Amino acid sequence: xxxxxxxxxxxxxxALLIPSGVKxxxxxxTLVMITQALGNAYTVYVNGNLARVAGKDxxxxxxxxxxxxxxxxxxxxxEEKVLELLKTCYDPEIPVNIVDLGLVYENQVxxxxxxxxxxxxxxxxxxxxxxxxxxxxADMEQKIRTIHDVTDVKIDLVFDxxxxxxMMSDVAKLQLGMM
Numbered sequence: 001x002x003x004x005x006x007x008x009x010x011x012x013x014x015a016l017l018i019p020s021g022v023k024x025x026x027x028x029x030t031l032v033m034i035t036q037a038l039g040n041a042y043t044v045y046v047n048g049n050l051a052r053v054a055g056k057d058x059x060x061x062x063x064x065x066x067x068x069x070x071x072x073x074x075x076x077x078x079e080e081k082v083l084e085l086l087k088t089c090y091d092p093e094i095p096v097n098i099v100d101l102g103l104v105y106e107n108q109v110x111x112x113x114x115x116x117x118x119x120x121x122x123x124x125x126x127x128x129x130x131x132x133x134x135x136x137x138a139d140m141e142q143k144i145r146t147i148h149d150v151t152d153v154k155i156d157l158v159f160d161x162x163x164x165x166x167m168m169s170d171v172a173k174l175q176l177g178m179m
Contacts, residue, residue, distance in 0.1 A: 006031045013060040015051035018043065018092045019131035024051060032061065039090035039097065039139075040066045052092045052135070071147045078109040078149060082119055085143045091132055096175050098136065101126065102167025105158065116151030119144050123155065124163045133157055 009030045017024050026032065026046055036043035040055035042063065055066025069088050074081045086104055087097045098104055106122040121140065125133050137155045144153045165178065173179040 006033050007062055008032075009060055010062060011060045013053055013057045015044070015046075015053045016135055018050035018052055021131055021135040026051065026053070026060075034061060034063070036090070036092065036095055037063065037066075038095055039088045040068055041090070041092065043092040050092065068143070068146070071143070078117055078119070078147065079107055081147055082107055082109065082121075082144055085147070086121075086140060088143065089136060089139050091126070091130075091136065093132070094126070094176075096168070096172040098123065098140075100169040100172035100175075102163065102169065102172070112151060117149050118152040118154065119147075119150055121153075121155045122158050124158055126163050128159055128162075 009026050009028055009032055011028050013026050015024050015026050016022065030046060032044040032046045034042055034044050035050065042053040042055065042058060042061055044051050044053055044061065053061060058065045069085060071081050071085050074084050083099060086107070087099045089098045090096070091098065091101070094101065103125065104121060104123050106120065108120045110118050110120070112118050137157065140155055141153045144150055168178070170179060
């Protein structure tokens, strides 16, 4: 948990309902509770629901505006840059990034003959029925496309093998109190 104090939203702000990913508006003056601030987004408890507010709208929550990570300043290969960016993607209900959760099964970068690179990701979700899948995929794709040499991104949601707790890194298990 991030913060237990109820705060008043200072301006109208867009959000995504969790877990459905449906876009909602939170009006100025609405009382919310911030439950998580990770991966360039805030998770808030509002009117009996969880919602995800983009980090760029942190000021509406009386919080800092979270800047996007500039992938082009990350050292390493394209594969390493992609992996570092994916570590900034979080399921809004779990305070661990998708890489450490073990949701990313494959990260392949290939040179395209016409120029640029194609990034192909195979990933899963913690549960087959998780409604946040499309939201996570869109977040991942948007971040990967900021890498200069990337011209094509393909993210496949797969459920074989099914995700289980053993796929988490030790860091994730420690964060979640499972070690």
